Amino acid sequence: MSKILFLAHTEADGSLHKAAREALTGAKALAEGLGGEFAVGIIGADVQAAADSIGGCNGAFFGVSGEEFAAPRYASDLAAAEAIAKAAGADIIVAPASYRFSRALPGLAVRLQGRVDTHLSGIEVRDGKPVASRWYYRQRMEGSFTREERPWIVTLDPGCFAPFEGEASVEVQAVDAALPAMRTKVVGIQAPSEDEQTIRPDASVLFVAGAGWTKKQGDGATHVDVAEQVILGFLGRTKASLGSSKSLVDLSGEGQDVISFLTHMHQVGQTGATPRHPKGLATCCHGEEPHVVGWRFINERRAINTDASCGWAQGKCDVLYVADAFEVMQAVNELLNG
Amino acid sequence: MSNEFHIVVCGSIVPDPLQKLEPVQGPGGYALKNEMMLPAVLDPWAGHALYEAANLAKSHPGSKVWLVCLGPKAKLQQVMMNVAQKVPFEIVVADGNASGFTDAFETASVLSRSIEAIPGLDRDRLLLFGGWQSASRGSGAVMQMVGEMLGVTEQFQGVDKLTVGDDGSLEIMERIEGGCYQTSVVDGAPAVLGWATGELPEPPNNPQVGMQNMQKIMPALAQAKPGDVSGSSLSFEAVQVPAQRRETRIVKDTPVDEIAREIVDWLSA
Numbered sequence: 001m002s003k004i005l006f007l008a009h010t011e012a013d014g015s016l017h018k019a020a021r022e023a024l025t026g027a028k029a030l031a032e033g034l035g036g037e038f039a040v041g042i043i044g045a046d047v048q049a050a051a052d053s054i055g056g057c058n059g060a061f062f063g064v065s066g067e068e069f070a071a072p073r074y075a076s077d078l079a080a081a082e083a084i085a086k087a088a089g090a091d092i093i094v095a096p097a098s099y100r101f102s103r104a105l106p107g108l109a110v111r112l113q114g115r116v117d118t119h120l121s122g123i124e125v126r127d128g129k130p131v132a133s134r135w136y137y138r139q140r141m142e143g144s145f146t147r148e149e150r151p152w153i154v155t156l157d158p159g160c161f162a163p164f165e166g167e168a169s170v171e172v173q174a175v176d177a178a179l180p181a182m183r184t185k186v187v188g189i190q191a192p193s194e195d196e197q198t199i200r201p202d203a204s205v206l207f208v209a210g211a212g213w214t215k216k217q218g219d220g221a222t223h224v225d226v227a228e229q230v231i232l233g234f235l236g237r238t239k240a241s242l243g244s245s246k247s248l249v250d251l252s253g254e255g256q257d258v259i260s261f262l263t264h265m266h267q268v269g270q271t272g273a274t275p276r277h278p279k280g281l282a283t284c285c286h287g288e289e290p291h292v293v294g295w296r297f298i299n300e301r302r303a304i305n306t307d308a309s310c311g312w313a314q315g316k317c318d319v320l321y322v323a324d325a326f327e328v329m330q331a332v333n334e335l336l337n338g
Numbered sequence: 339m340s341n342e343f344h345i346v347v348c349g350s351i352v353p354d355p356l357q358k359l360e361p362v363q364g365p366g367g368y369a370l371k372n373e374m375m376l377p378a379v380l381d382p383w384a385g386h387a388l389y390e391a392a393n394l395a396k397s398h399p400g401s402k403v404w405l406v407c408l409g410p411k412a413k414l415q416q417v418m419m420n421v422a423q424k425v426p427f428e429i430v431v432a433d434g435n436a437s438g439f440t441d442a443f444e445t446a447s448v449l450s451r452s453i454e455a456i457p458g459l460d461r462d463r464l465l466l467f468g469g470w471q472s473a474s475r476g477s478g479a480v481m482q483m484v485g486e487m488l489g490v491t492e493q494f495q496g497v498d499k500l501t502v503g504d505d506g507s508l509e510i511m512e513r514i515e516g517g518c519y520q521t522s523v524v525d526g527a528p529a530v531l532g533w534a535t536g537e538l539p540e541p542p543n544n545p546q547v548g549m550q551n552m553q554k555i556m557p558a559l560a561q562a563k564p565g566d567v568s569g570s571s572l573s574f575e576a577v578q579v580p581a582q583r584r585e586t587r588i589v590k591d592t593p594v595d596e597i598a599r600e601i602v603d604w605l606s607a
Contacts, residue, residue, distance in 0.1 A: 017515075072520060074482070074493035099514045103495040106442070106479035110486035115443050115570070118477045131575060136438045137352075138473050140359050141579045143368065143439070148571035184492050184524040190511070191518040199517025205605060238605060264498065264535035265517050270355045270473065271382040271535070279605070290355040301584070302604065304597075308590055315583040321597045322590035331598035 002036030002130075005090030006059070007081060009072075009100055010044030016053055019096040021163035023156040026123055027094035028057055028164065033125030036092075041084035043077060045070035047172060056166025062087050063172040068179060071186035076179060077104035082111045083177035090151060092130060094123070097155035105153055114151035121160050139274050139296035158201075159276040159297065198235055198242035198261060205240035206277040206298055207231070208268060212284025212306075212325065214257050223326070224257045230329045231259065237336040241277060243268040245291050268294030283325040287312030304328050341506050342400035343527060344460050345391040347427070348449050348468035348484060349384020350409045350436045351417050353377070355473065361577040366568075368439045368577045378413050380421050383469025387533040389541055390500065391467050392425030398502065403427040404459075406452050408445055408565045409436035418555050423548035424541045429558045430456060432565030438474030439577070441570035445475075446483035448565040453488060461488070463527050470495045470532035478532070485530035492524045495532040 006027035008020040024040075031038040038059040042050050047063035055061075064080035077100060085093055085108065093108070095101045097119050109116035121142065122133040132154060133144040191197070213227040235242055244259075244266040251258050268275065270290035280298035285291055287303060288311040295301055301317035303310075304325045312320050321328065353359060353376045360371040370376065380388070388405060395401035404427060407414055411433045418429065432452045453459070453466075466488070468481040478495065485493050496513035503509065506526040511519045513534050589597065 072514070073522070075491045078491070099496060099512075102478055103482065103493065103512075106477075106482035107486040107491075107493070109443055109479075110446075110483050115441065115572075116477075116479050116483075117442075118479050126575075136361075136475060136577065137359050137370075138355075138476060141361050141577055143361075143574050143577035145572060145574045147573060180491055183526075184522050186520060186522045187509075188521045189514070189518055190521060191516070197517060201516055263517075265513060267535070281601070281605075288356070289358070300604075302601065308588060313586055313588055315586055317586055318584055319587045319589060321592070321601075322588065323592070323594060323597055327594045328597050328601070331594050332601050335598055335602045 002031070002034045002092060003039065003088065003090045004031035004034065004036050005039045005041055005085060005088045005093045007041045007084065007093055007095040007101070008043070008050070009077070009098070010042065010047060010050045014044065014046055014049045016050045017096065017098065018163050019098060019158040021054065022158060022161040023094055023096040024054055024057060024164040025161040026156050030092065030094060030123055030125065030130060034128070034130065039088040039090065041088060042172070043069050043080040043084070051170050051172045053167055054164055055168030055170035057164060060088070061170050061172040062175050064175050064177045068182070072100035072103065073184055073186055074104050074107065075182055075184065077101070078107045078111065079179050080177040081105060081108050083175045085112060085151065087173070087175045093151055093153045095153070095155050097157045101155055105155060109153050112151045114153055115147060115149040116153040118155045120154050120156050123154060123156065135296070138270050139293045199265060200239060200241040201275060203239055203241040204278050205238055206243055206275055206280040207234060207240040208243040208245065208280065208282045208285055209259065209262065210245045210283060210285030211251065213259060214251060217326065222257055224259060226326065228259055228261070230326065230333065232261070233333045234329055234336070237333065241275065242266055243273070243275065243294070245269060245285050270294070282312065282317065283329065285312070286310060287316055292316050341398045341502060342463060343394060343398055343465050344463040345395055345401060345403045345465045345467055346453055346456070346459070347384065347388045347391045347403065347405045348466070348481060349381050349388060349405060350407050350472070351378040351413055352381045352473040354379050360579060368574050369437055373437070374410070374413065378417050380417055381469055381472045381474070383471055383533060385540065386536040386538070387467040387469055388427065389425060389538045390533055390536045392427065393538055394500065394502070404430055404456060406430045406449055408432045408434050408448050408567070410434070411559045411562045415559050418552070422551035422555055423543040423545060426547055426551060429555050431558055431562035433562040434565030435567050436474065438472070438476070439574065440475070440567045441572045442475060442477045442479045443483060444567035444570050446480045446487060448567060449480065450484045450487035452565070453484070461528060464490065465527050466490060466530045468532055470497070470534050481530055481532040490528045490530050492528070493530040494522065496534045497531045498534050498536055500531060
């Protein structure tokens, strides 16, 4: 009989992230489909509140807790995950693809002499076997696969399952994790204030600024200062998340004027992020394939571009407005101002 | 502590991002249609790692950079004609499958064995660099496993900045959720750094560097050992390109205010 372990870590406030509760839904469905035993393992400074928040999932609970497990760090996270996996005797380990676990859990495959598959978009049971699915070549194609090696460690990307709901008080079995000599110290988090932060994973709209915002306009001059005001004005009113095309962030390396608040972390596409948002509005983007792969998980797509033959027009977005984005977005902001 | 580093960069080739990619099933499993004919480039994140490595080595005299590649050597030779002109490095080649459909664990095993065999590599000075993802499999798992196989337990992923202290300590900024950074300090090498974009632009071509590199790259390619990644039970049921064609409505010759109103209505729907 399979033993399925759902593995999670707490957030700084001791809670479980939504992505963890989504992965729990996937893990629980997998255990039910396989008719296997189900267990939960949680890592953090104090795991009780997190365990109680999902206590209704009806599994055995294991926890590694203590201040040394509060901060995300490869060596301590891996030691904790290894201890829980061994205590639970799991042959399939399901975890959220958080940054913390994406850093640590691949190493668990080596420690346990198992295998790991990351960033899954789904996992289900077919003909009595677990079958996983994920994207390849930067979201260009999706594959479904299975494997025989155990333990099999899988991480699930956010947005693929509904978050688990079901609180109940549970007893957590404390597990000791043997820590190696720790040479790494986490010294801080750099987070912009809520008003300054323009990367908003939970936003309903993704606004993508392309290189056209920094190019010469009709009067023969660039207007990066105006572009910044227009973009920030829109983001401030809608609380949309901001993305950019690679070409825009790379302009800094080419000595061109750049939009000051754009960083590499805003980049979507071939070498950037593939965020999940219900709607996306692309402005001054080319709409070519390397960029469009960043839109794979955007449901409704619209674009503003002065070129009617731009790549966006080739069946990649729902509506293409052939117009000047400066003018349109200024008018949009005026309407949003009421 | 000495600030001379032995920097090993893991990276391989991927199809040029402008190419249309199509999966096909062959006798050896899934692959890309006409894969050997597709123009290839160095994986973008591996490229960032390589440029960061070269910059670090330049600012810390006595340091050395190796690029360890698992891939078909004929394709690697083509790609290196360009990459070799960017920064100085030595190459170590495992001649094998660089497909995204291979098992990350098998890839890590080949890379770790290749690194262990590098003559003169000082593991106490080792900084193991690579991309935090690839543009092929994109698992973001290989570097951690290579590090673990080599016994390196100070690991960082999504790195955009590395600052070396006078005492050899490493201050590292890693990407975390919501556009934030986590800053950590490790007391020195060895460490694994999976690079995100980093902070350096792509270096311009330098033919002199290219000639010096190619003098070592060609023999290394000739001496490449086979890199077998077939030892996995990984079994694909299907791989397909999603139907992505949308019925695009093109709106042109329309007043700006009318477009703006439509967009606002759509946003608020």
